Amino acid sequence: MRLKVETRQDRDIEVPRRFCLNRVQVDVVEMVDQWFGADYRYCKVKGSDGALYILRYDERRSEWDLTMFASERAQAVAAQAGGRARPPRVAM
Numbered sequence: 001m002r003l004k005v006e007t008r009q010d011r012d013i014e015v016p017r018r019f020c021l022n023r024v025q026v027d028v029v030e031m032v033d034q035w036f037g038a039d040y041r042y043c044k045v046k047g048s049d050g051a052l053y054i055l056r057y058d059e060r061r062s063e064w065d066l067t068m069f070a071s072e073r074a075q076a077v078a079a080q081a082g083g084r085a086r087p088p089r090v091a092m
Contacts, residue, residue: 005055005064016043016055021066026053042067 003021007014015034018027027048034043041057054068 003055003064003066013041016045016064019053019055019064026051044068 003019005019006017008017010031015031016028018025020026028045029048030046032044032046032052034041036042039058039060041059043055043057045053045055047053050072052068052070053066056065056067057063058065
């Protein structure tokens, strides 16, 4: 999924400041993590909507993509399940 990402300068690289996803603007409230690949840079950010996103920047094409999205609701459900899906009950 391609995004429209507005960036800001942080030291010597540009990092996401806000992005538009399906016509909804999400401000980046926290840069959680960042790592680099061969031709890509990944940014894990927390959005103003409370969700976590991993955005990938293709340095050769100068394009951003969304690679992961996790909402607070989904995290709460996973936490209640102990971080694992519960096995289905089997009637005997």
